[in-house]
Amino acid sequence: MMDTHEALAELASQGLLRTRRVVAGPQGPYLEVEDSQLLSFCSNDYLGLANHPEIVAAATTALHKYGMGAAASPLISGHSAAQEQLEHDLAAFCGQPAALSFSNGYMANLGVIGALVGVGDTVVVDRLSHASLIDGARLSGASLKVFPHNDAARLEQVLARCSSPRKLVVSDAVFSMDGDAAPLANLAAVCARHDAWLLVDDAHGLGVLGPQGRGSLAAAGVQAPHVLLMGTLGKAAGVAGAFIAGESGLLAWIMQRARTYMFSTANPPALAAATSASLSIIVREEWRRQRLRQLATQLRTALTGLPWSLLPSDTAIQPLIVGDNHLARRLSQRLRTEGLWVPAICPPTVPKGTARLRISLSALHTDSHISQLAEALRRAAQEHHA
Numbered sequence: 001m002m003d004t005h006e007a008l009a010e011l012a013s014q015g016l017l018r019t020r021r022v023v024a025g026p027q028g029p030y031l032e033v034e035d036s037q038l039l040s041f042c043s044n045d046y047l048g049l050a051n052h053p054e055i056v057a058a059a060t061t062a063l064h065k066y067g068m069g070a071a072a073s074p075l076i077s078g079h080s081a082a083q084e085q086l087e088h089d090l091a092a093f094c095g096q097p098a099a100l101s102f103s104n105g106y107m108a109n110l111g112v113i114g115a116l117v118g119v120g121d122t123v124v125v126d127r128l129s130h131a132s133l134i135d136g137a138r139l140s141g142a143s144l145k146v147f148p149h150n151d152a153a154r155l156e157q158v159l160a161r162c163s164s165p166r167k168l169v170v171s172d173a174v175f176s177m178d179g180d181a182a183p184l185a186n187l188a189a190v191c192a193r194h195d196a197w198l199l200v201d202d203a204h205g206l207g208v209l210g211p212q213g214r215g216s217l218a219a220a221g222v223q224a225p226h227v228l229l230m231g232t233l234g235k236a237a238g239v240a241g242a243f244i245a246g247e248s249g250l251l252a253w254i255m256q257r258a259r260t261y262m263f264s265t266a267n268p269p270a271l272a273a274a275t276s277a278s279l280s281i282i283v284r285e286e287w288r289r290q291r292l293r294q295l296a297t298q299l300r301t302a303l304t305g306l307p308w309s310l311l312p313s314d315t316a317i318q319p320l321i322v323g324d325n326h327l328a329r330r331l332s333q334r335l336r337t338e339g340l341w342v343p344a345i346c347p348p349t350v351p352k353g354t355a356r357l358r359i360s361l362s363a364l365h366t367d368s369h370i371s372q373l374a375e376a377l378r379r380a381a382q383e384h385h386a
């Protein structure tokens with residue numbers, strides 16, 4: 001048996017030990033953390049909807065109507081009227097023929113990949129794809145190939161050499177730790193030429209990008225029977241859960257074959273009702289997206305001249321690359337003493353040597369929040385050089 005104490009000490013010595021902090025109260029620009037208040041640049045609640053009164057009210061009303069639990073998998077007796085309504089709302093929101101709910105994004109990716117491919121087939125993933133896509137590919141038994149980040153030409157070469165009966169290409173639409181966008185139109189065209197499905201994980205684009213926040217595929221004008229969208233609802237939508245959207249026949253098949261759909265209890269009906277409420281706010285309140293874009297520009301201007309630089313990104317994810325794990329952690333701790341919560345992201349979440357501060361913005365941040373962060377980073381940089 002492994003000595004877990006020793007293994008944990010080893011992780012700690014490499015600066016790779018992860019810890020949790022207890023947050024009291026709701027999400028928002030300020031978080032109540034262990035008897036202090038911290039200004040948060042650490043959440044994926046990009047639109048500031050996680051504590052929106054209209055969403056809370058929709059959940060409350062539905063709780064009184066449905067109670068709490070769904071009590072069974074959707075294929076047994078757990079598929080509620082609220083869930084059915086949500087799937088219609090999701091399909092309409094994304095401009096896709098149909099949608100199917102999953103308990104969360106991780107499970108959606110595992111389920112969908114396993115439903116579409118298996119032993120003898122091939123999954124081709126962008127090198128920086130989310131762990132859930134890689135895990136889904138591995139679990140499916142298909143052979144796993146990798147293409148260089150955002151490189152549609154190299155993807156085409158990989159597909160041209162592949163003789164598997166079924167091919168599936170997967171990519172984040174907006175990369176979770178980098179904030180840049182995939183070339184979706186090119187990826188979809190390459191997949192069409194090589195008879196491959198394309199699964200687009202829009203965890204960080206849904207609600208934020210595209211007309212009325214309808215996501216990265218809508219922004220790119222991509223919609224085709226071989227393209228599947230996976231959207232998560234715990235990030236910009238401010239609730240929880242996930243869904244797959246695409247061509248109806250494909251979704252009907254996924255429902256019959258996705259093990260994470262079949263063998264898992266449905267989400268609470270109240271969550272579905274809250275999510276429908278969230279979608280209507282996302283469509284209606286354009287100011288949240290405008291504000292996010294403004295804040296990204298402000299932040300990028302405010303952080304020029306630091307010894308570390310931001311990756312090119314015009315999304316809510318603004319990673320400041322620091323390189324060294326220990327330095328990233330030290331900076332994160334230093335900011336914390338000044339009342340700011342900016343997470344250090346280290347390997348294996350990101351490639352070795354690219355440890356970073358992952359700054360994430362929310363539509364509810366103020367101009368002064370941005371300057372507080374910039375000033376704190378400037379002080380930290382001076383200390384670092386002293």
Ligand SMILES: *Cc1c(COP(=O)(O)O)cnc(C)c1O
Binds near residue numbers: 103
């Ligand atoms: C967060 C995330 C997921 C997982 O979604 P959950 O609903 O949180 O399980 C999947 N893919 C990407 C790119 C993500 O960022």
